[in-house]
Amino acid sequence: xxxxxxxxxxxxxxxxxxxxxxxxxxxxxxxxxxxxxxxxxxxxxxxxxxxxxxxxxxxxxxxxxxxxxxxxxxxxxxxxxxxxxxxxxxxxxxxxxxxxxxxxxxxxxxxxxxxxxxxxxxxxxxxxxxxxxxxxxxxxxxxxxxxxxxxxxxxxxxxxxxxxxxxxxxxxxxxxxxxxxxxxxxxxxxxxxxxxxxxxxxxxxxxxxxxxxxxxxxxxxxxxxxxxxxxxxxxxxxxxxxxxxxxxxxxxxxxxxxxxxxxxxxxxxxxxxxxxxxxxxxxxxxxxxxxxxxxxxxxxxxxxxxxxxxxxxxxxxxxxxxxxxxxxxxxxxxxxxxxxxxxxxxxxxxxxxxxxxxxxxxxxxxxxxxxxxxxxxxxxxxxxxxxxxxxxxxxxxxxxxxxxxxxxxxxxxxxxxxxxxxxxxxxxxxxxxxxxxxxxxxxxxxxxxxxxxxxxxxxxxxxxxxxxxxxxxx
Amino acid sequence: xxxxxxxxxxxxxxxxxxxxxxxxxxxxxxxxxxxxxxxxxxxxxxxxxxxxxxxxxxxxxxxxxxxxxxxxxxxxxxxxxxxxxxxxxxxxxxxxxxxxxxxxxxxxxxxxxxxxxxxxxxxxx
Numbered sequence: 001x002x003x004x005x006x007x008x009x010x011x012x013x014x015x016x017x018x019x020x021x022x023x024x025x026x027x028x029x030x031x032x033x034x035x036x037x038x039x040x041x042x043x044x045x046x047x048x049x050x051x052x053x054x055x056x057x058x059x060x061x062x063x064x065x066x067x068x069x070x071x072x073x074x075x076x077x078x079x080x081x082x083x084x085x086x087x088x089x090x091x092x093x094x095x096x097x098x099x100x101x102x103x104x105x106x107x108x109x110x111x112x113x114x115x116x117x118x119x120x121x122x123x124x125x126x127x128x129x130x131x132x133x134x135x136x137x138x139x140x141x142x143x144x145x146x147x148x149x150x151x152x153x154x155x156x157x158x159x160x161x162x163x164x165x166x167x168x169x170x171x172x173x174x175x176x177x178x179x180x181x182x183x184x185x186x187x188x189x190x191x192x193x194x195x196x197x198x199x200x201x202x203x204x205x206x207x208x209x210x211x212x213x214x215x216x217x218x219x220x221x222x223x224x225x226x227x228x229x230x231x232x233x234x235x236x237x238x239x240x241x242x243x244x245x246x247x248x249x250x251x252x253x254x255x256x257x258x259x260x261x262x263x264x265x266x267x268x269x270x271x272x273x274x275x276x277x278x279x280x281x282x283x284x285x286x287x288x289x290x291x292x293x294x295x296x297x298x299x300x301x302x303x304x305x306x307x308x309x310x311x312x313x314x315x316x317x318x319x320x321x322x323x324x325x326x327x328x329x330x331x332x333x334x335x336x337x338x339x340x341x342x343x344x345x346x347x348x349x350x351x352x353x354x355x356x357x358x359x360x361x362x363x364x365x366x367x368x369x370x371x372x373x374x375x376x377x378x379x380x381x382x383x384x385x386x387x388x389x390x391x392x393x394x395x396x397x398x399x400x401x402x403x404x405x406x407x408x409x410x411x412x413x414x415x416x417x418x419x420x421x422x423x424x425x426x427x428x429x430x431x432x433x434x435x436x437x438x439x440x441x442x443x444x445x446x447x448x449x450x451x452x453x454x455x456x457x458x459x460x461x462x463x464x465x466x467x468x469x470x471x472x473x474x
Numbered sequence: 475x476x477x478x479x480x481x482x483x484x485x486x487x488x489x490x491x492x493x494x495x496x497x498x499x500x501x502x503x504x505x506x507x508x509x510x511x512x513x514x515x516x517x518x519x520x521x522x523x524x525x526x527x528x529x530x531x532x533x534x535x536x537x538x539x540x541x542x543x544x545x546x547x548x549x550x551x552x553x554x555x556x557x558x559x560x561x562x563x564x565x566x567x568x569x570x571x572x573x574x575x576x577x578x579x580x581x582x583x584x585x586x587x588x589x590x591x592x593x594x595x596x597x598x599x
Contacts, residue, residue: 095494099586102491106583 008088010038010058010066010081014045019084026077034070034077041067060085100135104239107131111243115250119257121145125157128247132224133159136236140202141224143247145212146180153177153220160202160225174198175209180218185210185241187232191225203227210240212248219248277341277358291357291414293404298355299367299442300401300421301340302428303331303374303394308348311389323386324348330377338370339363343416349428353416356403364442367396368450371436372474391433397424398441419460423467426460436472443470450474477597478524480507482515482541483559484533488582492528495586502599512536519545519554526596528589529576530559539574546575555596559584 014020014036027034027046035046044066052069056078059065065085068078111131118124125143132141140160144153152170172181175196179186189206191197197204207225211218222244226232263283270279281291305311305327312320328350332342335352339360343351352370354363371394381387401418420439427437443452451473457466479499481492489508496506507522509515513536519527527545531538542556558571558579571579580588593599 092494095490098487099491099494102583103586106585109583 007063008060008065008085008092010036010085011044013081013085013088020045023077030070030073030077034068034074036077036081037067037069039065039067046070058082058085060089100235104135107135107239108242108246112246115246116253118250119254121156121251121254124247124250124254128222128243129157129159129224132222132240132243135239136208136224136232137226137230138224139227140204141222143212143220143222144176145220145251146218153180156220175207176221176223179209179211179223180221183211183213183218185237185244187234187237189232190229206230206232208232208237208240210237210244212244212251214248214252219251222247281357291405291412293402293406295400296356296403297363297398297400298353298403298416299363299396299398300416300424301335301350301352301354301367301371301394301396302424303350303352303371303392304428305348306391306393306433323383323390326381326383327378327386327390330381331374334373334377335370338366338373340366340370343414353403356416357414362445364396364398364445365449367398368436368438368442368446368472371396372450372472375434375436375474393428393431393433394436395424395427395429395431395438396436396442397421397427397439423460426458426467427469430458430469436474438470438472440468440470443468476503476505478505478507478522478526479593479597480509480515480518480522480524480527482509482512482527482533482538483530484510485530486510488530488559491586492584492589495589496593499590499593499597499599504593504597504599512538512541515541516544519551520549523551523554525553526555526557526593528557528559528580532561539570542576543574557592 014023023036023045032047033050033052035048035050035052036044038044047070050070052074053071054074055067055069056075057064057067058078058081060082066081068074068081111127114127115124118127128143129141132138138160140158142158142160143156145156146152147154153176170177172178175186175188175191175194175198178196185208187206187208188194188197191204191207202225204225205227206229207223209221209223212220212222222240224240267279267283315323327348328345331350335342335350338354340352340354341356343353345351352367354360354367354370360366374394375392378390378392379387381390397420399418399420401416401420403416404414405412406415406417407413420441423439427439431437437455438452453471453473455469455471458469460467479496481489481496483489483492489510493506493508496504500506507518507524509518512533515527515529516536518524519541529538529541538558542558545551545554545556555577556575558576559582560579561582568579578592580592
């Protein structure tokens with residue numbers, strides 16, 4: 001006979017060692033006139049032959065689970081059995097509750113292990129929903145995230161009939177929207193009584209909705225529902241909330257990871273074209289760096305290969321590029337290692353800036369060092385053709401110029417504009433192969449650090465005053 | 475023949491939980507036996523010959539390994555499937571488990587579904 005979940009069999013009860021030995025002791029005290037029967041009057045223990053004068057029920061939860069028949073002495077036995085049955089029932093209920101909690105704990109253990117290992121949004125969402133279904137009765141459910149612009153929900157994973165369509169709900173709209181706004185989970189056991197409920201294709205009678213809360217706000221919701229009216233309990237809510245909070249953390253982690261990867265990819269791509277400082281400014285990772293045009297005190301270095309065009313007449317284009325690349329690679333390394341920014345290549349010319357986009361101390365000195373190292377490095381390049389044929393002239397000047405993004409909104413060039421830029425350029429074109437020419441501003445700050453030779457005064461196009469020129473001896 | 479499952483653990487709540495987990499099997503004619511220490515367990519195994527034993531490892535005096543060893547290697551009682559229960563995170567000595575002849579091991583907190591599934595499998599239900 002199958003028992004209802006809230007019943008105990010009298011037969012099982014009295015067959016327990018402690019109970020049966022107790023009854024066996026008590027029966028002789030009643031003069032052996034007692035018979036214990038189950039609910040169907042089948043005798044379980046005691047004297048079956050005597051015709052009873054009295055009968056007393058053994059009751060549990062308002063139902064009769066058995067009888068004790070005999071004389072008046074049957075009464076206390078019935079009371080005792082009733083008490084024992086109730087006791088047993090309590091124990092069983094407790095055990096059942098405990099097992100449920102135990103299963104929840106087990107579940108949360110498993111989930112936390114699996115989720116922290118997950119960096120894929122769909123997998124996390126599916127895991128959360130699958131695990132929820134194991135403990136909470138539901139016919140449909142979904143996990144939705146709020147998109148970046150904060151304007152709508154989109155479903156990451158779902159189960160149940162009509163959820164296989166893209167469902168778009170505006171935040172604040174419906175129960176899910178509300179929960180995301182307030183950040184508080186809700187049980188709605190009768191959705192039709194709730195004015196916020198938006199009926200859709202899904203048949204829903206009861207639901208629980210929990211927000212996916214991160215430190216700042218809700219990034220979405222997880223909801224589960226039943227098409228039949230159910231009594232979702234506070235315990236169910238607590239469980240869903242626990243799962244939701246783990247999912248939220250895992251999702252936030254996954255998104256951050258995705259962003260990090262994206263940023264790293266963009267950065268490494270950009271760095272092939274722009275100096276890493278410019279890239280960092282673009283990505284906004286360092287606050288002080290700005291690409292907005294601004295007047296700054298910087299040092300500008302121009303370096304150009306003498307008679308480059310004529311030399312390359314003898315070479316195939318691929319060879320030209322090969323040699324140029326090798327040359328540039330070496331020179332750029334020197335510039336970077338001294339804190340300079342490679343501003344641009346113009347043909348075979350290198351333009352480097354010291355002091356922008358991020359500030360640099362002793363920019364004039366560093367530029368000088370760079371120029372000397374560049375010349376030395378050129379003479380030591382591994383490729384013999386380059387060693388024999390490339391000779392560079394370098395011009396360095398410094399002062400306040402305007403540096404920043406110049407151009408149209410659709411194409412910008414990070415560039416420096418000003419007198420000193422022109423001066424540096426003119427110095428470079430003056431310089432012969434192997435020469436480094438600098439202006440007074442650079443000379444003054446480095447008088448005692450390097451050896452110099454006065455060249456004379458130079459007329460710069462567009463400027464009335466002439467410029468003093470010095471050569472760096474190395 | 476009535477099939478028997480023996481639950482052995484010195485912690486009362488584990489005994490209670492395992493009993494509760496296997497409750498439904500009782501309706502399929504399975505008898506649940508309980509022991510709270512190693513020596514009692516051994517005696518019950520000898521007299522009742524349960525087809526399946528859930529045996530806790532960490533018990534005072536006679537632990538799960540000793541009981542298992544006695545049943546499998548010393549007394550060589552056949553037809554007894556022994557599952558050793560060990561605490562999660564504890565370094566379970568798989569070699570020792572093999573040595574004493576355990577058939578399976580599970581970590582606590584145990585997965586109730588797994589317990590029922592395995593029981594049904596072993597008892598052929």
